[in-house]
Each structure stands twice: as structure tokens, then as C-alpha cells.
């Protein structure tokens with residue numbers, strides 16, 4: 001149907017590979033937020049050559065922002081000949097640290113066996129490159145297109161997105177009338193559309209005690225033993241209850257189709273830093289536990305919190321000297337774009353044309369920047385769609401398949417054509 005457009009993408013395969021490798025060579029490791037500015041400038045330079053208006057936007061004063069590690073985002077916009085909707089492709093440029101176990105240099109952009117290797121290859125510099133190629137091919141095929149196209153490279157997704165999409169959304173970059181449709185090329189596999197994600201509640205629970213000499217623990221009150229009682233109650237009551245809560249959201253992998261809670265950390269007792277390896281001689285008067293609760297569209301956050309505080313309050317009634325504090329660390333509401341939303345239908349059309357089958361619709365177990373687009377930008381026509389295998393993200397020898405990138409660039413280009421030109425040839 002759109003042969004000219006699809007051939008244009010095939011013809012750009014080498015460019016797509018080179019662009020992906022170039023992006024990987026910027027070691028945009030977060031934390032601390034390395035090489036953000038040169039990476040953002042590189043993207044801006046490329047798009048400027050194609051006539052985009054480009055802007056570098058620093059997330060001033062956001063977590064981690066300082067002159068050594070400025071949170072520099074790039075936003076590029078191209079207005080078509082006539083008015084129409086705006087389609088925005090948003091990719092994060094930050095990557096997690098390389099870690100151990102690599103057989104190739106994680107920041108060399110190694111190309112072999114039909115794959116591009118490197119930290120961020122799949123999550124998500126391959127997706128960013130595919131979206132740029134899709135847009136460039138679309139502009140060449142249909143130079144008179146109506147509406148506008150935006151491409152952004154944003155920072156800090158891996159640490160919550162505060163200096164990136166959240167900051168931009170707070171400045172109106174992800175709201176109507178500036179933007180109508182958002183595609184985030186996260187690595188959810190080339191034939192799947194990700195409609196949203198589960199909710200998150202992170203909290204820190206602290207049990208309180210009273211310090212005393214370790215030889216006479218009966219004179220104090222042991223906060224670690226109190227936390228042991230909390231953990232025992234969680235094991236007995238909370239975890240089995242969470243396991244029973246199933247969702248109708250199509251979360252992948254299937255194990256995440258229920259409520260989950262991770263215990264991220266536990267810290268109790270006096271510091272051992274001043275003489276490493278030696279235990280503290282005291283009865284601990286504080287123990288802190290961090291929980292990471294992922295919840296479902298069917299749950300309400302106040303109920304999610306109450307399940308935990310009910311257990312803590314029960315211990316307070318039943319257990320001598322038990323006392324606690326609880327502090328919210330992070331809250332994200334679950335979000336799910338409707339299946340008949342325009343951006344979903346447009347990308348589904350692309351998947352059907354390229355793969356000749358219906359897309360799979362999925363929900364991500366963890367969150368990504370869509371939360372800020374929905375919550376701050378109040379824009380709900382947003383999905384994640386991009387090449388790459390989710391399980392490879394954050395792992396050693398991360399890679400993205402060249403064929404996968406080409407195919408998903410075609411899907412994105414067809415989606416763009418549906419949204420801006422009604423799918424005309």
C-alpha cells in the first residue's frame with residue numbers, strides 16, 4: 001500500500017545501523033547522567049539538517065542536575081505545509097551502567113551477526129534511531145504532509161524521569177494543543193503495542209526501639225526484632241493476599257498479572273562504617289525497610305496503603321512496645337490507554353501491514369515515561385512501541401536486531417501516515 005515509504009526505509013538500513021551505533025557511543029550512563037549534552041546535541045544536529053526546529057532544554061534544579069551533570073533534553077519539531085495533528089516520538093537517551101559480564105565493549109557500537117551491541121542498544125537507542133529513520137523516510141515520501149512531527153531525546157528515565165519527560169511535561173511539552181499523539185519506542189517487541197503500566201507505591205517503614213548495651217538487651221528495645229515481626233506478618237498475611245489479586249490488564253510477563261511487592265532493602269542497627277566488619281555493640285533503636293508495591297488498575301492506592309498500615313497497626317496493638325513510622329517515597333498511578341485510541345489504531349495498522357497479523361496488546365510490569373505524559377501532560381493518546389526484546393534490557397551483551405529495527409521503523413512510518421494523512425498512499 002505504501003511501497004514508496006517502505007522502500008525508503010529499506011534503503012536507509014545502513015544509516016539506521018550507523019545512527020544506532022553512534023548513539024551507543026555516547027556513554028549516557030545514569031546515574032550520574034554522563035554525556036547527556038553531547039548526545040542531545042548530536043540528535044539536534046542531525047534533525048536540524050532535515051529542517052527541524054531544535055531546542056535543548058535543561059531540567060534545571062531536578063534531581064541530579066548540576067553543572068557537571070546537566071540534565072539536557074532535546075526537543076525537535078517540524079511543521080508540515082498545512083495544519084493538522086502533532087505526532088511526538090519520545091525516547092530516553094539515558095542508559096543504566098554496563099555492569100560485568102560483557103564480551104564486547106558496551107560503548108563501542110559493535111555491529112555483528114545482524115545485530116548492534118551495546119548498553120542501550122535495545123533500551124532504547126535502537127528505538128530512537130528507528131523513529132528518526134521512520135520520520136525521515138516519511139518526510140521524503142510525503143513532503144506535503146499536514147500537521148507536525150516532534151522527536152525528543154530525554155534524560156533520566158531510568159531514575160524516574162524527573163529531569164526529562166516530567167520536567168518537559170510540566171512546561172507544557174506533552175499537552176494539547178502542542179501534541180496530540182505520543183509514541184515511546186521502548187523495547188516491547190516489534191509486533192506488540194504497550195498500552196500502559198501497573199501502578200507503583202514505594203514506602204519506607206521504620207520500626208523504633210531503644211538503644212542499650214548489647215550485653216543487657218533487656219534494658220533496651222530491639223527495633224530489628226520488631227521488624228522481624230513485620231516481615232513475619234507480611235509473609236503470613238500480605239504476600240498470600242497479593243498473590244490472589246489478578247488483573248484484567250494484559251501485563252507481560254504473565255507472572256506480573258497480579259499484585260506484587262518487593263522488599264528492596266533492610267537496614268537496622270548502628271552503622272558499621274567506622275570500623276568495617278565489626279558488629280555494633282548496641283541494641284538497635286531503628287530498623288528501616290523499603291517496599292516496592294506494584295498495583296493494578298483494579299486497585300486504589302489508598303487501599304494498597306491501608307493493607308500495609310493495617311498490619312502495622314495490628315502489631316502496635318498486639319506486640320509490646322511496638323511502634324513504627326511510614327514514609328511515602330514514590331507513587332505512580334497505573335495507566336492504560338484505550339484500545340480504540342487513535343495512536344493505538346494507527347500503530348496496529350502498521351503492525352498488520354508489516355507482519356500480516358494482529359498486534360498483541362500488552363501492559364508493562366514496570367513504569368516508564370508514559371506516567372508523566374498522562375499525569376502531568378493530561379495526554380492519554382500515548383503508547384510504547386519499539387524494536388528490541390525487553391528481557392535484554394539492562395543485561396550484559398545487550399543488543400538490538402537490525403531487521404527488527406527496520407521492521408519497526410516501517411510500523412512507525414505507517415502509523416505516522418495514518419495519523420497525519422489518514423493512511424493515504
Ligand SMILES: [Zn+2]
Pocket residue numbers: 092123124157186187368
Ligand atoms: Zn527504557
